[in-house]
Amino acid sequence: MxxxxxxxxxxxxxxxxxxxxxxxxxxxxxxxxxxxxxxxxxxxxxxxxxxxxxxxxxxxxxxxxxxxxxxxxxxxxxxxxxxxxxxxxxxxxxxxxxxxxxxxxxxxxxxxxxxxxxxxxxxxxxxxxxxxxxxxxxxxxxxxxxxxxxxxxxxxxxxxxxxxxxxxxxxxxxxxxxxxxxxxxxxxxxxxxxxxxxxxxxxxxxxxxxxxxxxxxxxxxxxxARLDLPLQLGEDAGVVLEAKVIERDTQWHLALVEFPGGQLWVRDGGDQTGQQVRVRILARDVSVALEAHRDTSIQNLLSGMIVAIAEDRDPAASLIKIAVGDSKLIARITRRSEQKLGISVGQTVWVQVKSVALVR
Amino acid sequence: MGFSEADLNAIWLTLRLASTTTILLLLIGTPIAWWLARTPSKWKGPIAALVALPLVLPPVVLGFYLLIAMGPNGPIGQLTQSLGLGTLPFTFWGLVVASVIYSMPFVVQPIQNAIEAIGQRPLEVAATLRAGPWDRFFSIVVPLAKPGFITGSILGFAHTVGEFGVVLMIGGNIPGETQVVSMQLYDHVEALQYGQAHWLAAALMVFSFLVLLALYTLNPSAAKRTLSS
Structure with missing residues (x-):
């Protein structure tokens, strides 16, 4: 600027x-x-x-x-x-x-x-x-x-x-x-x-x-990626990542995109390999686990570190900010899960991304 | 039998009076209509009532006050005398001034309604497209309010053609100067010249019908709005 x-x-x-x-x-x-x-x-x-x-x-x-x-x-x-x-x-x-x-x-x-x-x-x-x-x-x-x-x-x-x-x-x-x-x-x-x-x-x-x-x-x-604002965003809380298409799987109509810190499978939007794209990951579509579950329908599993925890407007939910490489994701989980899993800042967790939207 | 020379003179004078009045009213009435359509001022009500007054006032009352105001001792009379114009009663221009006041609501109201109907948005849009105030008026207001201008002109003209009471009070009956069609008709009736009176009366009737026909076919919605108000 x-x-x-x-x-x-x-x-x-x-x-x-x-x-x-x-x-x-x-x-x-x-x-x-x-x-x-x-x-x-x-x-x-x-x-x-x-x-x-x-x-x-x-x-x-x-x-x-x-x-x-x-x-x-x-x-x-x-x-x-x-x-x-x-x-x-x-x-x-x-x-x-x-x-x-x-x-x-x-x-x-x-x-x-x-x-x-x-x-x-x-x-x-x-x-x-x-x-x-x-x-x-x-x-x-x-x-x-x-x-x-x-x-x-x-x-x-x-x-x-x-x-x-x-x-x-x-x-x-x-x-x-x-x-x-x-x-x-x-x-x-x-x-x-x-x-x-x-x-x-x-x-x-x-x-x-x-x-x-x-x-x-x-x-x-x-x-x-700020945790103090999702109040205003409500159900729309979530992050946007700039990514690049690196592989297309024509059999399953999926595309693999790479962002600073990891890779994600998204629905193939017809973009060519090498194309810059923007993906959006809503907090409600992200969950965390202490172990890597391979026996799940969720395609996208990333490793990250918790950098912040905040209370959501919803008294049952917490917002967790996770660093995945150079990028940040936000997960919305229940406060009960937060306590049950003993989640704390600095902890390394597995991040499961249920849905990724290719926004452009 | 047809029209006598005096009848034709009266018709010509009437048309001249109505045209002059209509043109002046478009020039004077448009800014008034604009102001009434846009102002948030507390004076809007009183000014609107004043403009509308001729709609309900008996024309002779208006004529009486104008006669006094334009007479040698009235404020308008003193002004015109000091400008070296003499006094206005019993002159063509005296009739013009009176007609402008008398026909004002018939011109102002349709234009005001049309401007109000445009709303603020098209003018804001035009301003963001770099149109200045005059540019906005001529490129947006005039074309969008055209039906209002047409209705106002037709009604103002027709209403002036038909005026009688005001002319009677301040115009007198001077051939070629203030003897308009309605006065000439009145004279014929006074003199029991019913044949002559029929010609003029029928002419006014046909004229009025044609005017309203034009209004309703050219501009039906605006005519309805104005005539029902």
Whole structure:
């Protein structure tokens, strides 16, 4: 994180349901997930960054340029941001192409530059251009809206739960386009979501918000491996690991992936050998044993050392953090098992992973 | 028999008055409609009531107060005299001023409803797409509120064509200056020229029907909203 290439802000404001109180530095590259329950102030944060809302106290600088401080408040239309709203926000009186042209006519020509053809191809909307918004499906509308936000040549892309208003198939339709956005464009993205799945798949950096405050901000892997936060994540508590496909077993439709510290069998997602992938292991799918059981249906057995133990929100459960090589896993086990097995920090255990999700 | 020369003059004058009034009302009424649609101010209620007043007030009452205000001792009269314009009653421009006030709600309300129906979101979206305030107004508000502007223009025009009481009070009956169709019709009836009166009355009737027909076919939902309010 170089000092220049940053998004820094300090926002304080009282709203009817919560007090916004944030002081953060976010990386100026990649996707930053802003995760929290509804009403935690995520959308308000994005609106403050876009200038759609003016907090009582606010300071904001992007890549060293001041957008807001005591004496400055850059109006929305002067901020080089692209904004994708939760619900379809296309102008109903313009065709898809008209909506895109609205952005192109007003684009910042000093920006990073996304060409019309590139945006069309990236989001696969070539065939939709002559249609009016009301003729498009929710997913198609959202793809056009994302292309429109890119065509303004933003230096920062703000996405406010762009998938939340869509059903599951439509979400699956758009997620690959968001993946492409991440890999093909060099625009920092702030991605607001209350879906741990989306964040685990897309984000590099993660901010966890609760009641207007940031509980954590750091790399996705680090934040998810913290034991003091799963309270906010609930059933979604678990870690994300960057891994590489090293072997594919076509007979059983499995792939062997290697992460810093070990190997795991996962369902074959069609990735080629050598492909970088991201896997997610939920705490509830991890258990520990003192001896290696070979007579089990569980495929993935790893050796690790317990580095921390914490109480879960659930009074019956404990969260155990285990170092496996250079990586960390979290296991959720019952407190009774914890005591029965006499688990303590520093102990070497066998880690059984019941299920691994290949998130990308 | 057809129209007499005086009838034709009255028709021409009426059309000129209604057009001038409609254009002025679009210019004055749009900012008022915008303000009423968007403001959180506590003055919204009183201003909205004031704009709507001509809907319920007998036109002669409005005409009476305007006559006094625009007369030599009234505030508007003193202003126009100090600007070297003389006084407005019994002139074409006096009628224009009165008609603008009299037809105001018919133009402001449809536009206000249309702007309210757009909501805040499209304007926020346009702002994030680097459109400034004027750009947002012309590229988003005008096209999206177009039905409201059309309805307001048609109703404002038609309502001005039909006015009588206000003209009676402040316009008098000067041919070519303030003698509009409704006054001419009244004169024919006074003079027992029923044949002439029929022509003008029928013309107004057909005109009104065509206006409403246009409104309901071009813009049915907006017409329903406005006329039922």
């Amino acid at each position: 170089s000092g220049h290439n940053l998004i820094r802000f300090l926002f304080k404001a009282q709203y009817p349901n919560f007090r916004l109180d944030l002081n953060l530095e976010l990386p100026g590259t990649g996707i930053t997930g802003i995760f929290g329950l509804s009403g935690s102030g995520k959308t308000t944060l994005l609106r403050c960054i876009a200038g759609l809302q003016k907090p009582e106290t606010g300071e904001l600088s992007v890549e060293g340029e001041i957008w807001q401080d005591k004496n400055t408040f850059l109006p929305v239309h002067k901020r080089p941001v692209g904004y994708v709203f939760q619900e379809a926000s296309l102008f109903p009186h313009l065709t898809a192409r008209g909506n895109l042209e609205f952005a192109m006519k007003r684009a910042d020509h000093n920006g990073k530059g996304v060409a019309f053809d590139q945006a069309i191809a990236l989001l696969g909307i070539e065939s939709l251009l002559t249609q009016y918004p009301q003729q498009l499906s929710g997913g198609e509308r959202q793809r056009v809206a994302i292309a429109r936000a890119l065509l303004i040549n933003p230096r920062l892309l703000l996405m406010d739960e762009p998938l939340a208003a869509l059903d599951q198939p439509r979400k699956q339709e758009i997620l690959p386009y968001l993946d492409k956005l991440r890999t093909e464009l060099d625009i920092p993205v702030l991605y607001v979501s209350h879906s741990a799945d989306e964040v685990a798949r897309l984000a590099n950096h993660l901010v966890i918000m609760d009641q207007g405050k940031a509980l954590a901000s750091g790399s996705l892997q680090d934040v998810l």
